[in-house]
Amino acid sequence: MPASWVRLDNASNIFLAARSDADPKVFRISAEVDHAVEPRLLQQALEATYERYRLYHAVLRGGMFWYYLQTSDLRPTVSPEHLPTCAPIYREDRRNLLFRVAYRRQRIILEIFHALSDGTGALWFLTDLVTAYLRAQGAGAAGADGGDTALPADPASQPVEDEPHPAHELIADSFSHYFHRTREPFAPADAESEAPRTAPLRTAATAALRIPRWLRAPRTRVHRIRGTRTPDNRTRVVELTMPAPAVLALARAQQTSLTIYLTALFFRALRESIGPLGHANTLAASIPINLRQFFPSTSARNFFATVRVEHAFDADGAGDDLGSICRELEAQFKPKATPQALERKLRRLIRFERTPLLRILPRVLKDAILRLINWGNNRGLSVAVSNLGRVVLPEPAGSRVGRMLFHVSAVRPQFCAMSHAGLLTISFTSPFVETNHVRAFVRMLTDSGVDVSVAAARVTEDELAPQEPGA
Numbered sequence: 001m002p003a004s005w006v007r008l009d010n011a012s013n014i015f016l017a018a019r020s021d022a023d024p025k026v027f028r029i030s031a032e033v034d035h036a037v038e039p040r041l042l043q044q045a046l047e048a049t050y051e052r053y054r055l056y057h058a059v060l061r062g063g064m065f066w067y068y069l070q071t072s073d074l075r076p077t078v079s080p081e082h083l084p085t086c087a088p089i090y091r092e093d094r095r096n097l098l099f100r101v102a103y104r105r106q107r108i109i110l111e112i113f114h115a116l117s118d119g120t121g122a123l124w125f126l127t128d129l130v131t132a133y134l135r136a137q138g139a140g141a142a143g144a145d146g147g148d149t150a151l152p153a154d155p156a157s158q159p160v161e162d163e164p165h166p167a168h169e170l171i172a173d174s175f176s177h178y179f180h181r182t183r184e185p186f187a188p189a190d191a192e193s194e195a196p197r198t199a200p201l202r203t204a205a206t207a208a209l210r211i212p213r214w215l216r217a218p219r220t221r222v223h224r225i226r227g228t229r230t231p232d233n234r235t236r237v238v239e240l241t242m243p244a245p246a247v248l249a250l251a252r253a254q255q256t257s258l259t260i261y262l263t264a265l266f267f268r269a270l271r272e273s274i275g276p277l278g279h280a281n282t283l284a285a286s287i288p289i290n291l292r293q294f295f296p297s298t299s300a301r302n303f304f305a306t307v308r309v310e311h312a313f314d315a316d317g318a319g320d321d322l323g324s325i326c327r328e329l330e331a332q333f334k335p336k337a338t339p340q341a342l343e344r345k346l347r348r349l350i351r352f353e354r355t356p357l358l359r360i361l362p363r364v365l366k367d368a369i370l371r372l373i374n375w376g377n378n379r380g381l382s383v384a385v386s387n388l389g390r391v392v393l394p395e396p397a398g399s400r401v402g403r404m405l406f407h408v409s410a411v412r413p414q415f416c417a418m419s420h421a422g423l424l425t426i427s428f429t430s431p432f433v434e435t436n437h438v439r440a441f442v443r444m445l446t447d448s449g450v451d452v453s454v455a456a457a458r459v460t461e462d463e464l465a466p467q468e469p470g471a
Contacts, residue, residue: 005061005070009173010353011302012115016060016067016090017370020411022233022431024088025114027408029122029388030107031130031420034400037103038137042078045133046101050076053125055168055300059095060115065363069116071170076101081109084234085457086409086429089113101129108133114302119388119406120290121168121300131397174297179346180354220312221280223382225270225413227432230459235409236430237457238438244390244424246450254326259287259387260309260333262417262426264325265444266385266437267311270413271320273436277313284310286384287333291346294339305346307336308380322444384414391420413437433460 008016015025050056056076058069074097081104089098090113098116102109110126117125230236251261267283277283288304297303309332311325335341352358358366388406392398404420407427417426428438435456442452458464 004170005068006170006173008060008067008069008115009175009302010349011175011304012173013067013366014370014374015113015115017367018374018411019088019090021088022229023409023411024086024090025409026086026089026111027114027119027122027406027416028086028109028111029119029126029406029418030109030404031126031397031401032106032403032405033108033130033134034106034402035137036106037108039078039080039103041136042101042103042108042133045129045136046076046078048132049125049129052128053168053300055117055121055170056097056099056125058098058116058170060090060098060113062092062363065359065361066366067115067363069170072097078103080104081107084232085237085407086111086235090115099125114408117300118290118302118304119288119386120292120304121302123388123391124168124300127391127393127397130401131394134396134400168298168300171299171301173301174291174295174299174303175346175350177297178291178295179343179350185343185347220282220310222282222284222310222380223274223277223280224379225274225382225432227413227430227434229431230433231461233431234459235407235457236428236433236435236459237407238428238435239405239407239455240426240428240438240442240452241403241455242424242426242445242450242452244419244422247424247445250448250450254323256326256330258417259385260326260329262387262415263287263309263385264311264322264329265441266383266415267325268320268322269437269440269444270383271313272440276315281315282310282312283382284308284380286381288386289337289342291342294342305342307333309333378411381412383412384410386414386416388416388418391418393420 019025054071055069057071057074059072059074061068061070072095074095076097076099078101081102083102089096089100089111098113099122100111102111108126108130110122110129112122247261248258251258254261254264256264263285266285270283271277286306286308288306291297291303291305295303309329311320311328313320358369361369386406386408391404393401402421403423403425404418405425405427406416406418407429408414408416410429410431413428413430413432415426415428417424419425428435428441438454442454445452
């Protein structure tokens with residue numbers, strides 16, 4: 001008998017504590033099909049997919065000591081897109097599902113509250129939804145010409161299996177399964193971790209007086225991106241589309257992965273658009289890692305960790321060329337992204353979460369602590385990036401879906417990337433009106449010979465005002 005409720009994991013709890021009007025912790029994944037979406041068939045496909053994802057039946061409830069997901073008898077309904085992108089989903093005063101499905105022209109849209117699922121889990125749901133829809137719509141519909149350009153493999157690839165994904169129940173989180181203190185380490189210890197370590201002796205008193213790492217001032221002065229807030233807190237989105245092989249070739253020329261190459265390019269674009277950085281001359285980015293590639297899990301719940309990378313820009317520009325930044329970021333990223341390093345980090349987080357004092361604190365105080373942790377974390381970050389990698393859809397979806405796009409609500413400028421059918425899409429999001437860094441990013445790609453198309457969402461009053469005919 002499937003469980004009727006489960007506690008939220010630490011990663012999900014922080015999304016609840018840190019959400020705001022400007023950043024409701026919602027993300028969107030969408031797919032463009034080869035015809036105008038038929039709402040009736042999309043609703044049928046949603047109902048069939050929903051039955052297999054029991055996790056998505058859950059609503060969020062708050063107890064005295066913790067939040068939990070509880071199964072419900074609510075049913076989802078597709079709707080034409082009518083809300084700004086990544087509009088709030090979870091509201092404390094409502095008992096509602098934690099996702100929505102919408103459509104606009106040829107685009108099927110899935111939006112999810114991040115406390116329910118991560119990008120990989122959402123991609124599983126969208127894949128099964130789109131596949132079910134296109135099977136219902138007819139595999140022989142016009143437009144399936146099978147002419148997609150083959151995309152070379154990339155280390156960040158997330159290929160999707162041909163068979164539907166297993167039923168996703170309301171199960172315990174994979175963090176506890178792999179990283180609980182009572183469980184033996186899953187990842188084999190490396191030579192460095194097995195070497196004896198020396199450290200100064202600490203008494204209980206000095207340990208208690210230590211300032212937590214997440215509250216200490218950052219060792220380097222990290223530049224925080226500023227700008228003009230959008231009038232009603234809606235997310236500014238700019239979508240870029242380009243040939244994936246062309247950008248992969250640029251990354252390989254720098255002997256780095258696509259994710260690191262795009263992050264380095266993002267840093268260069270920010271530096272060019274901001275101008276002199278002053279004393280806070282370091283740009284730092286957060287990069288999420290799908291833990292399923294190291295610790296097998298079929299759970300659609302959150303199961304990821306983040307790695308932080310940074311680059312300090314010199315006043316004279318020495319060492320700030322794209323190749324140097326790529327090499328520096330790669331050297332920081334690789335040792336932090338090993339299963340051994342990730343396991344050590346996550347075991348520490350789980351120990352912190354399970355300390356007796358925290359467990360007996362009321363939920364409102366836990367929320368306050370998590371907000372403080374999030375605030376301390378944000379002080380050391382300039383931007384965030386996320387790459388879902390290359391997606392391979394099963395037929396009939398594989399030949400009838402063109403672009404796939406991914407973006408999140410944003411408390412700071414960031415971009416999300418994914419590729420399908422030989423097309424790489426990069427979606428920039430920001431709480432600010434300004435898009436100078438996107439212009440610089442596009443210019444750098446086009447100067448390197450990449451053909452880029454750009455589409456931007458309207459957010460200001462002038463942009464949203466009705467346009468004159470012929471304007």
